[in-house]
Amino acid sequence: MHLRLRHLLLPALLLSAASALAAEVAVEAGDGATERLVEALIMAKPGDTIAIGAGRFELKEGLSLQVDDVRVKGAGPDATVLSFAGQTGSGEGLLVTSNRVVLEDFAVEDPKGDGIKSKGSDQITFRNLRVVWTGGPKESNGAYGVYPVSSQHVLIDGVTVSGASDAGIYVGQSQDIVVRNSRAEYNVAGIEIENSARADVYRNVATHNAGGILVFDLPNLPVQGGHDIRVFDNDVVDNDTGNFAPKGNTVAMVPKGMGIMVMANRNVHVFGNRLSGNGTAHVLIAAYPNEYEDADYMFVPRGVYVHDNEYGAGGNAPDGEVGKIISDISGTPVPDIVWDGVTRIPEYFSWVRPENRVYVSEPKATFINLKMISQMLLPWGWWPDRDASGYAGSLPEPAPVKLPQDSGA
């Protein structure tokens, strides 16, 4: 086998120096397909399209792409399937570390770790992809389905992820992000934006996860202080899968039946979403609850504006430790919008600047401020606040995220 490969590779290598023309490199299923796919990704030249044909490709090792300006295109997310069921190495199915890369029209099934990851990429597009763990929700599934991290200008469009043991669609430590027209189901978290700046999350469906859409900021990471996030026009419904994340992961605390959760972060806008069938709470705004050592980290949300969402039934089955903490105070059903009410101690005794406050403008929804800071400081003299009128007001909305690879949209 290595004789044949050598003969295939060397002419390609020699050509690569001479030819700067963009080419379409076809990789069809069949004999030697996985080797040909590995080779095509390694030997790709800027401007090339790697066209993966219809069929199943059984991969033993993770794939990776390190060349700029490459399009990897399948014959459709149901037609071209990269199966990693027999994977023996690598932390993900496909890893991209280069810039201006488009991944579209294929599926990744059963990766041992994460599905499709980009690390340090600028202008990375995930379009019309499917990442699925075919055995359904399991703790042994990989953490993330679509996983851009430390990346800039991220477009996730028309992606379906199912079965991730952390987040189906996860964007971490990245800037300028659009997640739209995508579907996340049967994951622990459907869509998660973490330690990231300037994200628009819209027209997605998050259903049958433990939690639908999470906007988090965590300590002890190279990039933190997430800010300017818009979550709008999403359907966040029937998130009713028990949390199957391995214990120890931050996401393991998310209760079954969480709709949209904002933890820490700055300037987060949640509006125009349709929420129903989320048994713990439709919207939760919370501080980071764990101890940490990080002088640069802001553990409370700064500036959250929740308005004009549609709320159906919900809060009828508060789940887990978080659900119990909430419902012990609120009773059942849990109100549509829950704020833990944690502020920093100096602010508790003085005031919170307007741009750092939580605003709720939802005339038809129910609300509770758990006032957990008072609960701690004044255990015999506190009460939750159910009147949203005290939280009226608004915050200026961040401008829509514009991506260079999305100029036609």
Place this chain on the structure above:
Amino acid sequence: MPRSRRRWPAGLRRAIPVLAALFLLAPLPAYAVSDDVILADTPPRQLSAFGFFDDLAAQKPAEGVIPFRLNTPLFSDGALKDRFVYLPAGKAAAHDATEAFDFPVGSALIKTFSFPADYREPDKDIRRIETRVLLRHADGWQAWAYLWNSEQTDAALKIAGATVPVSTVTAGGTPLDFAYSVPNKNQCKACHALDNAIVPLGPKARNLNGPFPYASGEENQLAHWAAAGILAGAPPPAEAPAVPDWRDETAPLDARARAWLDVNCAHCHRAEGPASNSGLFLTFGEKDPVRYGVRKRPVAAGKGAGANEFDILPGEPDDSILVYRVRSVEPGVMMPELGRHLADPDAVALLRAWIAAMDD
């Protein structure tokens, strides 16, 4: 020179310009190593074309190719490793106190991976699997892997990687069969990357600062490199940084564990490395306990966390993600992600002892 010339016979004196001209026309340098092959746009098909070895099969290096070892090496499924460095004649690498030395264009680092038929006799019946080369070009380093033929006479360029079945017997006498992975070209960079550029990992001052049994006798490697003129700006070995051999039980436990983590993990787990987003930084010089894992919560570990909340829980190795992942051989859990299929029980024991000894 002019003074001594006066004593030479007149005939020879007349011949000197001719001899000098002949000398200048002769190919430079005198090494068997081909600088042209190292610097060519495309790598040769066969390892032998570089001329790194007088006897390739025996790994007997050519003149100018210097063998070296590392105080603490990377675990690669127990592979035996022969390492060599080559610099173009008259050139020297610049010393660096923390990073790999800055090698001049035309340098090469060569590493051969082999397995003995039986670890109880590790010098006998050695089967060479692959030789990896790092070539310093003007625009950066190139990484290539060569797969040895079954006759063990030469090795062929392998860009797409390979899986090689290995059969051996452990030091404990147990038969061991497994599939060894020769990395594909992209996988080389998955570890050899600093700020997204290919870099060498081994030849750092702290890991070279130790003795090597040269043909001329045992000598400190930094001193030898400096004396050979291939390393410039190095302090005396006593003043240079050093990590211990992680197996050296006379060395401090903390230094042994940190040396092991430095070599086996920190190529990715550092601020400039492929795993920077984890926030877990395992370089030998990292001083912040949270950054090297103490009570640090996982961020993207997934099932790699096991049921554990912290990378390192002081005093509790069995509740520490670090031990869980180093011990595992399950893809998606095991660390490092690449370059191994087996666990190293001795390394697991070291890390367990290190964490067990930490004050809560």
